[in-house]
Amino acid sequence: MDPILFFIFAAVAVICAISLIVQKHPIKSALSLIGVMGSLAILYLLLGAEFIAAAQLIVYAGAIMVLFVFVIMLLNAGEEKSPARPSWFAKLLGIPLMIALLGILSYVIQRAAPEGSLAFGEYTGGAREVGRALFTTYLLPFEITSVLILIAILGAVVLAKKEL
Amino acid sequence: MSQFYTQTDHFVLLPGLLLTLFGCATLLFDFWLVPEARYKKLLVGWLIAAEAFTGASLYRHTTYLADNGLTELVAFRGSLVMDGFSIFFNWVFLATAVIVALISYRYLEIEGEHHGEYYGLILLAQSGMFFLAAGTDLVTIFVGLELMAISFYVMVGFLRADRRSNEAAMKYLLLGAFSSGFLVYGFSVMYGMSGSTRLSDIAASFAARDPWDPIAFLALATTVVGLLFKISAVPFHMWAPDAYEGAPTTVTAFLSVGSKAASFAFLMRIFLGPLAASREVWEPILIGVAILSMTVGNLAAISQTNVKRLLAYSSISHAGYILLGLIAGNDTGLKGVAIYVLVYTFMNLGAFLVIVALRRENIIGEDVEDLAGLMHRGPGYAILMLIFMLSLAGIPPTAGFIGKYYIFLSLMQTGHYLVAVAAALYVAVAIYYYFRIVRSMFVSDVSEPTPLAASLGMRVAVAVSAGLTLAIGLYPEPFLQMAQTSLIR
Numbered sequence: 279m280d281p282i283l284f285f286i287f288a289a290v291a292v293i294c295a296i297s298l299i300v301q302k303h304p305i306k307s308a309l310s311l312i313g314v315m316g317s318l319a320i321l322y323l324l325l326g327a328e329f330i331a332a333a334q335l336i337v338y339a340g341a342i343m344v345l346f347v348f349v350i351m352l353l354n355a356g357e358e359k360s361p362a363r364p365s366w367f368a369k370l371l372g373i374p375l376m377i378a379l380l381g382i383l384s385y386v387i388q389r390a391a392p393e394g395s396l397a398f399g400e401y402t403g404g405a406r407e408v409g410r411a412l413f414t415t416y417l418l419p420f421e422i423t424s425v426l427i428l429i430a431i432l433g434a435v436v437l438a439k440k441e442l
Numbered sequence: 443m444s445q446f447y448t449q450t451d452h453f454v455l456l457p458g459l460l461l462t463l464f465g466c467a468t469l470l471f472d473f474w475l476v477p478e479a480r481y482k483k484l485l486v487g488w489l490i491a492a493e494a495f496t497g498a499s500l501y502r503h504t505t506y507l508a509d510n511g512l513t514e515l516v517a518f519r520g521s522l523v524m525d526g527f528s529i530f531f532n533w534v535f536l537a538t539a540v541i542v543a544l545i546s547y548r549y550l551e552i553e554g555e556h557h558g559e560y561y562g563l564i565l566l567a568q569s570g571m572f573f574l575a576a577g578t579d580l581v582t583i584f585v586g587l588e589l590m591a592i593s594f595y596v597m598v599g600f601l602r603a604d605r606r607s608n609e610a611a612m613k614y615l616l617l618g619a620f621s622s623g624f625l626v627y628g629f630s631v632m633y634g635m636s637g638s639t640r641l642s643d644i645a646a647s648f649a650a651r652d653p654w655d656p657i658a659f660l661a662l663a664t665t666v667v668g669l670l671f672k673i674s675a676v677p678f679h680m681w682a683p684d685a686y687e688g689a690p691t692t693v694t695a696f697l698s699v700g701s702k703a704a705s706f707a708f709l710m711r712i713f714l715g716p717l718a719a720s721r722e723v724w725e726p727i728l729i730g731v732a733i734l735s736m737t738v739g740n741l742a743a744i745s746q747t748n749v750k751r752l753l754a755y756s757s758i759s760h761a762g763y764i765l766l767g768l769i770a771g772n773d774t775g776l777k778g779v780a781i782y783v784l785v786y787t788f789m790n791l792g793a794f795l796v797i798v799a800l801r802r803e804n805i806i807g808e809d810v811e812d813l814a815g816l817m818h819r820g821p822g823y824a825i826l827m828l829i830f831m832l833s834l835a836g837i838p839p840t841a842g843f844i845g846k847y848y849i850f851l852s853l854m855q856t857g858h859y860l861v862a863v864a865a866a867l868y869v870a871v872a873i874y875y876y877f878r879i880v881r882s883m884f885v886s887d888v889s890e891p892t893p894l895a896a897s898l899g900m901r902v903a904v905a906v907s908a909g910l911t912l913a914i915g916l917y918p919e920p921f922l923q924m925a926q927t928s929l930i931r
Contacts, residue, residue: 418579
């Protein structure tokens with residue numbers, strides 16, 4: 279069952295990713311991106327990483343995509359007017375470069391993959407482990423992050439308030 | 443105390459903790475105690491009190507290490523370390539923050555944007571620098587870096603009515619975020635290689651691999667790009683002149699000195715820790731970057747008419763010189779880096795102090811022409827500016843010479859003769875543009891007779907910077923010993 283689900287959602291992710299680039303209207307692109315994020319979350323879930331799957335949905339599909347859609351609506355961006363034609367030069371240079379990049383990436387990833395195969399659901403890091411790590415090993419960076427957020431709020435107030 | 447926050451943890455964290463708490467307290471005090479604009483300058487005293495406590499805890503670190511015969515004290519399960527290196531750099535940050543606060547209040551009053559948040563941001567940025575210099579864990583270092591960077595984004599855009607300031611903040615934010623992206627990508631690959639975020643574990647996993655291994659190279663390349671962005675080395679320097687020119691001059695001073703020193707501390711931790719095993723890969727890259735930085739920095743500075751832009755290009759070339767010490771990599775070279783950073787702090791701050799004094803009501807005072815005839819209307823400032831320019835050019839008996847001396851010495855010791863010759867040639871180029879400023883001050887006629895803006899804080903800051911610039915040049919011994927203790931063992 280797991281491999282079948284994997285192929286379904288991997289295919290959905292790739293199709294949505296292509297649609298993201300091909301779509302002319304920014305809102306349609308944004309919706310395709312949500313599709314990519316959602317199917318990635320399911321792939322994580324298949325690997326047994328519930329926490330990452332939930333974080334993927336909440337942070338990317340939730341918070342970040344809302345921001346994207348907000349900005350698109352604020353700018354009132356309409357359908358993209360396509361330029362006359364992509365230049366021959368771009369095609370000539372871009373396609374081989376893209377193939378080369380994909381080749382290098384797949385070579386590196388292949389080499390880096392550990393020996394033996396990974397089973398679905400083998401990964402056991404859940405919310406409990408993440409929480410424990412945050413309050414023990416990563417206590418210090420976790421606490422500094424709170425100061426970081428404070429500065430971000432302070433910066434927003436300083437830069438945006440009319441009268442200080 | 444629980445086992446996750448031991449007494450050692452607390453002791454090592456103390457300077458950073460104090461800076462953060464005082465920084466947050468500044469924001470509260472600003473509302474409660476000094477609501478009126480004319481009393482805001484009291485916050486400078488508050489900041490100095492904060493720095494006094496921080497300095498006391500740094501001093502306690504030094505004595506603790508000396509008394510117990512330790513070279514380092516590790517806290518938070520290897521996230522944070524207290525050693526000579528972090529103590530040395532934290533003293534540099536402390537001196538920078540105090541001097542910047544002293545010169546700021548008059549400048550901000552003239553600009554009409556004197557708010558308490560500014561001092562809070564200085565302290566919080568400094569706490570970020572603390573974590574950069576003392577962190578030995580990728581996550582801690584990265585959060586510290588962002589703590590510093592976000593404070594700087596806000597400070598660069600602090601003059602909200604000034605379009606140049608807004609533009610500079612925007613450019614700095616975008617390129618800073620871009621470079622952080624590179625850095626985090628490199629960090630994630632490092633984590634993937636070693637399964638740990640501790641620098642020592644990552645160093646072990648780099649040492650176990652072939653330096654040209656594709657994954658190791660990917661981690662190295664992306665991390666190095668991010669690091670070079672932060673120290674504004676060529677070819678990743680394009681943000682620096684725009685950000686430096688548009689930012690309030692006091693912030694430019696802080697940015698060009700504090701942020702650069704912290705980024706160098708961070709760079710040294712990464713290069714001498716995890717990347718030490720891949721020296722054969724990064725040494726040629728760094729030589730290229732250092733030579734390019736000196737070329738572009740020095741040649742572009744020649745044609746600048748805005749002094750802040752000129753100093754931005756000169757700071758790019760200084761980054762190239764500091765990198766040379768790391769390229770040599772022996773004890774002399776690393777000591778040279780520490781002493782160069784110290785010297786650069788005071789001479790570059792000094793040069794910006796004079797530019798800050800030139801800003802008066804309705805006069806921007808940033809062009810080389812604005813310095814014309816300074817000898818006749820502010821002889822004190824003119825002579826001090828001469829000292830800073832001599833030092834920046836590296837002419838004895840000023841401190842700049844000592845810094846360059848150790849860098850060149852280390853290059854000779856390690857046999858990098860060609861690099862040393864190229865670097866020496868660029869010193870000659872640098873003398874040309876620094877002396878354009880000097881000539882303007884001493885030879886040209888007075889173009890603008892309005893007296894300079896002087897305040898008590900400004901006088902103290904200029905005196906301290908000039909005094910130290912001369913003192914390090916004339917009697918470098920105690921400072922060399924300080925730098926000696928800063929070597930990472």
